[in-house]
Amino acid sequence: MRFIVGVDIGGTFTDCVALKVPGDGGAPVVKIGKSSSTPPDFQTGFIGSLRAAAEMHGVAVEDMLASAQVYHGCTVGTNALVEHKTARVGLLASRGHTDTIFIMKAGNRLKYQPAIEIAHVAKQKKPVPLVPKLLCEGIDERITFDGRVFTALNEDTARESIRRIIDQGVEAVAISLLWSSVNDTHEKRLRELVREIAPDMFVSISSEVSPRVGEYERTIATIVNALIGPPMRFYLDALEIDLKKHGYTQSLQIMSCTGGLIDADHAREVPVLTVGSGPVAGLIGAASLAKAAEVGGGRNVITADVGGTTLDIGTIYDGTPVRRPTASYGQYEYFVPTLDVRSVGAGGGSIIRSEGAVLKVGPHSAGARPGPVCFGRGGSEPTITDAAVVLGFFDPTYFFGGKITLDTAAAEAALARVGAPLGLDGKQTAAAALQIIDSQMADAIWLTLTQQGHDPRDFALYGFGGGGGLHGASIARELGARSVVIPMGDLAAGWSAFGISASEALVTEQTAMSLSSPFDPDEINKRWPVLEARVAEKLAKQGVPADAIEFHRFGELRYQLQINQVAVSAEGGVYDAASVERLVATFEAEYERLYGKGSGFAGVGFGLTSLQVHGTAKLSDLRVGELGPQGGDVASDAAKKPRDVIWYGRGGKAESTAVYDGAQLRVGFKTAGPAIIEYPDTTVVVPHGCEAGIDPTGSVVIDLRASA
Incomplete structure (x- = not known):
């Protein structure tokens, strides 16, 4: 027999889904193992969840790992950013351009902020810089927009700059030079110089992290990559050592925010690809289920992943997860293509409190420790889990199948203390809190869908994570959605881990373009083979043969006098004038869907800003939707x-x-x-x-x- 194992680390629990595939061709068996997350040593909870899943299968964890392939949704980078436990970074930029990250972009720095913050103009301010000015060094060099070397790299002054920032204790170096997206020779040479002086230094270069036109967003992506590089490298090294001790010999596959798996070495080099990857896995699993079986009545799906700390929201339109070309860290927007998953502070651990005459819920969470009051681990602030058990939705003797006995009386007493200033007893406070959290979740989903140009009434809602089944129907009713799906029953609790183990390998390569219409087909044709070769090379390192790769092409366009860039699917084959026309028509239709009829202005033509190739390949033979129960009579004791x-x-x-x-x-x-x-x-x-x-x-x- 062999095992397919997916592990997802959440803010409260680490989930492991282990599928046992018998060697005799018998039916596969899937089990869920859960363990409390163990920050900052997340690998401890990882191994704990593996052990729990192995016990469910009745085998030792060493025996399971000896014949397993492990897939991992890694949240270390995300947590480092959220908790501001990142590396000290120095920036090397073209001389005269070290202030790019301080100037920012006026409108874009508010793009993903809550509406109430955008409305309060007087309260708006710039965030704390990601790199202080004393750690930013200007480098003598210059490359032109067409890739020509206008000023050669001055290696002597570059070495002086590198030594200055290293002497100030930097743990990682970010390198972002002008027009490196079309000629990366200076960036690569600077990396060599850094490693000559500090061989173990983590170095992030923009031409590999985000080879796009757009100096600001490219630089931010490179810095974010450097911020989380050292903690990610430390974590993966420790995890792989622990896995090896327990008998695991295969390569570790890591979920990326682009919606597919990359190997651990790739994740070490470009850890920014792992930011937000856990919630992405749940979206991928839901898309597979919606596409294969149209569960819930169609291929348009809202995903609501309700965990202990956050609600993660995703959208599937006509069977395909919605993407966006940029990601964000606070007010900083950067170029990394990602599935459009948005998180808000709402979950089972959301703390209930009263402020004056107002009852509030979240966004702060009780987390894994101390957790809800009813867990009896020292928590004193009531949470949504406490409210659910007080109202009767949870059986206090059957939580996690009876592994945890909930203290209903303690939960009700804590809720009564919070509700007392408002004249509410424990049960009334619990009911009010549950209604508030459901409304908050529905509002967040409504905002996401309307910003994407969709009507919630055209969608089914897939509720998963530990709290998806508790909140799903109430949220969907408020949205006007047509149905709710708790995918594959009990697997919903570990759905992100399940989605990871059912995901494909995915590598994305992109190249910057600066073409104005009418686009020259020859300029496009010479880029596709280069991108596809780079994709194939990276997938080969994951053990994927060339004939198993599926290539998917995308082009990013904009109207010349407008700022919004939209990526659209591009057809395969050799391009001619007709192919270019179809690409432009696809862009115009998608732009109108996103921004409204008549919103585009083609008066002075179009711009082609980048080409992308996604290469996918199946790593696991796990098929979503094939593990459900059989038909027949319901058991008499159901x-x-x-x-x-x-x-x-x-x-x-x-x-x-x-x-x-x-x-x-x-x-x-x-x-x-x-x-x-x-x-x-x-x-x-x-x-x-x-x-x-x-x-x-x-x-x-x-x-x-x-x-x-």
Whole structure:
């Protein structure tokens, strides 16, 4: 037998999904292992989750790893940025351009900020610089826009600059020179000079991190890469040592924010690709399920990954995850293509508090330690998990399949203390808090979809993570979505880990362009083979043969007198005038969908700013949607003892609610709300007026139209 293992580290728990594939051709078996996350030594929780999954399969972790391929959603880079525990970075830039990161871009620095902050103009200010001015050095050199060397690199003064920043204790060096996107010789030589002086220094160069036209965004991407380079290198080194001690001999595959897997060596060199990669994996898994089986009634899907700390929101349109060409770190926008996953501070660990006459929930979380009050680990501030157990949605004796016994009385007492200034008892505070968090989640999803040009009513909502089943139906109702899917039942609790293990290898290569229409097809044709060769070379290092690679081309265009750049799919083959026309037509249609009819102005033509090639290849033979339960009769003990539940918005009185053991349900089962379906790792709430059933993939599908 062999194992396919996916591990995702969250703010509260580390999830491991382990699929056992019998050698005799028998049915595969999947189990979820969970362990508390262990910052800052995340590898400890990683190994703990592997051990928990192995125990579920009845084998030793060493035996599992000896025949396993491990896929990992790595959050170390993300956490380092969020917690400001990054490396001390020095910047080498073309002389006269070291102030680029301080000047910023006036509009773009507010692009991903909350609407309330954008509206308060008087309160707006620039963020703390990523690199202080004393660590920015100007380098004597100059390359022109067409790649010619106008001024040769002065190596003597460059060495002096390098020594100055190293003497000030930098742990990483970022190098971003003018027009290195078209000629990278000076950047590569500077990297050699840094390593001559400091051989172990982490060096990040913009021509490899983000070879794009756009000095500011390219420089920020290079700096962010340098900020997280040393902690990422330290973590991966420690993790690989621990894995080897436990019998693992294969290469470790890491999830990237672009939506595919890269090997650990690539992740060490360009760790910025891992920022936000955990939530991306859940989106990839949901897209596979929606595309293969159209679970929930279609291929348009909102994903709501509700964890202990955050709600991560993704969008799938016509079976394809929505992408964006830039990412952000606070007010800093940078060039790294990523799936458009947005996070807000709302989850099971969100802290409930009162401020004056107002009850507030989140964004701060109780985290893994001390956790919710009901966990009995020393937490004193009530959370959404405390509210759910007080209202009756969670069985206090069956949390995580009975591994944790929840202290309902302690949770209610903590909620009563918070609600007392508002005249609320513990149960009333719990009901109000749950309604607030559901509304906050719905608002965040609505904002995401409308900014992408979509109507929530055209979508199904996939709710996963530990809290997706608890909140999914209430969020979807508020949005006007048509249905809710808890993908593959209990697997929803570790869905991101499952999505990682079902993902493809993906490598993206891009090249800067500066073409004005009419575009010369020959200029485009000579770029595609170069990009595809670079993609194939990197995938070969992951063990992918050339004939297994699928190439996907993209072009990024803009209207010459407008600022928005939009990446669109580009056809394969050799380009001619007709191919170019079709590329432009695709861009105009997508631009109008995003920004509104008549929003584009083609009066002075178009600009082609970059070409990209994505290379994908299947690494795992795991297929989403093929592991669900069989049909047949529902087990006689599937119906558990009814439980009194307080449903907010219905007068505050407890109502007897049907409860089912999800593991005993079979394909074709249906029940009307109110009802609760309990799995060992997740709880699915079916409100009044809805109908829930088990579909052929094993997913719980809640039809909200029954309440119409």
